Amino acid sequence: MPLLLLERLNAERQRYFTGRQHECDRFKAAIDAAKLPFSVLHLSGVGGVGKTMLLREWMRICQSSQIPVAYLDARNFDPLPDAFLSALRAAMHLAPTDAPTPILAAQSDRYVLLINNYELLTPLDGWLREVFLPQLSEHILVVLAGRCALSSVWQTDPGWQTLLQSIALQNLTPDESRLYLTKRAIPVAQQRTIIEFTSGHPLALSLVVDALAQGQEIQLQSKASPNVIKTLLEKFLEEVPSAAHRKTLEACATVRLMTEALLAEMLDEATVHEIELHGLDVHELFEWLCGLSFIEVGASGVFPHRLARDILVTDLRWRNPNWYATLQARAYAYYSARLGLTQGHKQQQILLDCLFLHRHNVVIKSRFTWQEECHLQTDGFQERDPSELGRANRTALLKTVTQYEGEASARLAAHWLARQPQNVLVIRDADQRFTGFVMTIALHQASLDDLDADPATRAAWQYLQQYAPLRSGEGAILYRFWMAQHTYQGVSPTQRQIFTSVVQQHRNTPGIAFTFIPCAEPAMWANLFSYADLARIPEADFEVGKRRYGVYGHDWRVVSPAAWQERLVQREIAPSAPMLALSDAADSPLVLSQPEFASAVQEALRHFVRPDMLHDNRLLRSRLVLEHAATHDSAKRIAVLQSWVRDATELLKVSPRDEKLYRALYQTYLSPAPTQEQAAEALDLPFSTYRRHLKAGVTRVADILWQREIQGYVPKTS
Structure with a gap:
């Protein structure tokens, strides 16, 4: 049998894993004990200190001891109970119909659950502590690994005080650092200076090794920098093999996910000419990129470690803002060309790529989440109905409306669900569980009686009649209900998915003339919607169940979807340039x-x-x-x-x-x-x-x- 790539990867990881003997001994002693000395082990440490590598080593220890282990990465699912359980089900290799919690509750032998990047699960912390963990068997050890300390509730709860242990992961010791550098074939004469400069920070050490592996001569200061990662990464950027390699790194840091095809589009002619002179091509540049220690591989592309990305982009925006704007413009051009060639989930992923380019904008960055990977999907409600899953989604949809907007709104949602079910988009996680929805009302297709039965549609239709009458062949839509199951209209991955679904609908709906978007808290969205050319329309505001909703809108006959998208691009890559809007009557x-x-x-x-x-x-x-x-x-x-x-x-x-x-x-x-x-x-x-x-x-x-x-x-x- 040929060696699997996974086996080779694990062998290479094990080969270079260094130090952490105390942490590994403590972990092994716990899982080998007849009775667990603690139920939750919290592993904390700054970015790049080696938490993930240690978790992988703990997984290997479990496998060597024939102890079942499941690994979850919080970057890959939403901080919601259902999303967590779906990810856990997949990690445990269970069937879609199996519930992981009862299985873990009935566990009579040792079992280990590792949860990485726990700081991303802050919204879920209370549920995990009070609901999920207490249901597990006493034979299960749960490891929570993250950058931040656990909330004070863990420390003040008398029960968790005895069942929780913490490990604060530090840099490698000088001896451990020396051993790592020896394994990586770094000459002894250079090791002392490297160790003093990096202070044993694992990511810093690996960056030095990357640079030296390329034959670079790095002049390191003997005195450690107070911000060693930033200093070292800047040094690494200065010493990349060529300007083409540096531009490759900068391009990768700019976009959500880098692919070889996208890299080819983002590099300028001078860079392409340079790599050709050196006998290289884009494929070799991409391979070099993938081999860097701080580059992570996702399902749809590669991306830098979050710390590395932040440093790269911060440096680039300060040092060469014109090149940063050029990279954004080229990425936009690549995405725009692909938008017209894709549909469905692939098209929505490209829209997420476009949105990611706005993540540093002060108006936008606080209104969205910015994970590199997205495992949510959008499809039509009608596609699943009347299956069992469709009925469950209908129940969840109406329950969500009732929870956040009351019984009166839920009755209106049921009314429109019966009238225009084809216009409901459901957001689901990777396990096809309901996480939210957006209900669109085609105002031009509704009867006057239906329009008059709902204060929202009545107000929107009256506004159209008075201020923006539809022409023959045109339509208007109202995003009557849009909400995430657990966060309503607040910032969440589901809310981000709803917004990209709305943009996708604008692009793909012929004859769209006007759209209305109601908000429970219109003031909260004022800056973002103004930036996105959505005007506040108080004439279309409405009240249901003694709750008032503010409405925003856009006339697509004045600024078309294509022109609208181009305007947003220009506002991001050239914020000081004049807007595309025409200035006089x-x-x-x-x-x-x-x-x-x-x-x-x-x-x-x-x-x-x-x-x-x-x-x-x-x-x-x-x-x-x-x-x-x-x-x-x-x-x-x-x-x-x-x-x-x-x-x-x-x-x-x-x-x-x-x-x-x-x-x-x-x-x-x-x-x-x-x-x-x-x-x-x-x-x-x-x-x-x-x-x-x-x-x-x-x-x-x-x-x-x-x-x-x-x-x-x-x-x-x-």
Whole structure:
């Protein structure tokens, strides 16, 4: 049998694992005891001190002693009870229908549960302490590993005082550091200086080894730095093999997950030329990146250790903000191109990638969570109903509404669930458990009686009628209910998933003209929604069950989804640049009625070969043009308008039914004869027939462009 990669990985980890003998002896003594001396072992230490490596060694000790062990990483699931239990079920290799808690409660032999990055489970700390852990068998040892000390409740509870032990993990001793460096083939003459500089910090030691392994000569100070990781990483960046390698690191730190394809897009031409001169390629750069000690591997790409990422980005934004903005812009360009080629879960992952690029923005960073990995998924409620899981989700949905908004709101949610179930998006974890939902109401598809039955839909519809009436073929949606099961509308991974689902719906819904988003605490979202061009609409506020909700909204006819996304990109990568919004009334977008639009199309055809006559055409301020020429340059807008008119006209050529209409338009407007009579003669048509074809052709072109104006695409001719 060939050696599995996992076995090789574990062998390499074991080979370089150094020190921690006291911690390992203490752990082994506990699991070998006839009765556990403590039930919970808390392992704490700063980032990069080696907690994960020690947990892996403890796993090996368990396996050597034939003691079952389960490992959980808090980065990979939400800090929610159901998400925790789902992750635990997977770690224990149980069936989807098995409940892990009763199995652990019935455990009569030694069992070890390791939970890493426990600081991310702070919202779950009380539940774990008071509900989950007390249900476990006395034969189970639970290890909680994290950067922070446990809350004081653990220390003051008389019960936990005797059942809890703590280990504060320190740097390696000089002897342990020396042994590690010897294992990594570092010459003895260099070891003392390295140890003094790093103070035995494991991540710092590994960074030095990485640098020396590349043949670099690092001049280390003999006196240890007070911030050794920052100093060492900066030194490492200065000593990377080439500028191309440095830019590779900086690019990796900028994005949520780095892939080889994304790296190829983010590197500039000078960097590509440099690596070619050195006989390298992007693949080799990516392989070098993956081999660095502070780079972690995820399911969909690689990413730096959190500490390394923070230092890299902080340094880059201070030292070379233009290059940082360029990296962001290239990442956005890569994501934007892929958005149009993907759908469903893959498209939502790309939207998360886009959102991650905003994580340092002061307006945005506090309103979202920023994990590299995301195991939540969004799908339609109707897809699962009427299965058992669908019924469970319906119950959970209505229970969640009742919990946070009351019985009156729950009755309205049930009403809309019966009327428009296809518009409900359910958020589920990796084990398909309900974690939240968003219920969208298509206002234009609802009956007047249904609209009037709900204060929210009644207020939104009245606003549309008075201030932003829908045109033929357009629709408006209200995100009537949106909430996470355990955190309502507060910051959480589920809330982040809801927001990316909303953006995804904006992109993929043809004809969307207006959206409304109600909030239980509108003031809390004011800064973020203002940044995202969602206007506060007090006229659409409503009250249900003596609770008042504030509403935000956006008119997509004025700023389309594509233009909106581009505006957010510009606000992030060039915050000092002028916004894409047009600044004066003469240049503001126009929302034309269908007759007004058709009249403007006819005028554009009439003056097609006379750009000087198109300066006052109202289509220059339509979504059709502004989406592709959001500029004050009249000549550019006219060129875009002419391009759309030409494309729509030539679209008629592909249809036998419409080809005669195209010929009439071509002879009259695109390549005009001196008179219409001469155009009819050139087409060998009676003048009355020619006029009929011409009129029908103008109508068809206006219809094609109208569909593009309101729905964002040019339909195929039949």
